[in-house]
Amino acid sequence: MLTIHTDSGGRALAVRGAWIEAAGSLEELLAAHPGARVRRWPGVLTPGLVNPHGPELLQEAYHPDPREADALGTRPLTGDALAALAMDEARWGASARRGVQRMLAHGTVAAAGELRPGAVRDAVRRSGLAVVGRIGTPGGTPDLDPCASGLPLTFAPPRERGSAARFAVFDVRDEAELAERGAGTCVATVVAGRLVYRGR
Template sequence: MLTIHAADELRYAWDDPDPVTDGAVAVDGDRVAATGSLADLQERFPGARVRRWPGVLGPGLVLEGPLPDAPTPRERVHSVLKRGVVAVPTEYLRTPEVRAAAERNGLIVLSAARPAAIVAGGRADLAVFDEDGACVATVCAGRLVHRRR
């Protein structure tokens, strides 16, 4: 099912100087189907489910540093998903258990750093942050993996 994720503002990259007000990203499976204003995407995809988030919608983050300590590998991975992270450099996945938990949750395992950006046709990795900088939602490979209640 196609889902449109919308927010007060859309940034294609976090340093984007020209954000889209009332912006949105249409997600089909694990891919970005289209981007633009919410009104335009609702017109283009009339049957899509719409998830409206408060704050700024942008690309999922790349982890900068090791995963936090937690009792289980699953909890270690979940702790970064709650921060909007969708990609982890391989150097921080030191055990097979942590790597398996990362892969099960759809995290991208990076051999080298890469810039985070939303691109039509690219993998749907998104994060939404409120005005205080707290992560409201994380979408990893098109799947909603975290939402603040």
């Protein structure tokens, strides 16, 4: 089934399966696909964010289970706090799944950096989150919100006809407001044509 995703400004993408069938204005896409399902989102539709700290957030940090919040809190654990935990492959895999879900909730569609073989890489692959290369270790502070890393925002390649349906929508007026308010303004993230995060 074809779905048209559109933002407050009328920018729209027509998605069939895992691919973008067309990009343009809502008016143009509705005329070309009158029977399509339409999802209207507040804010701006973007290609989605690339988090520059993939390994640091997914295989060098532990994302506590909500049931552990009383003892461990809710923020990723690193350093001595991580060293104090008994980590095995199963626990790393579960942590990575939670970390990926939290990345998706921030409009992240790709993580930069090489992931070692094992439970973390398997969890990321199954989620559909893309992994892209990077040169060296980036500066900034690893954060689930790429806007909080202290680095310039990096977006995935522009979405156009024939490209992978991988994008996000943020409830802001433009990219400048996104950088100012942060990626917690994400209202929807789509990966491989699937709505993998929906806020509010």
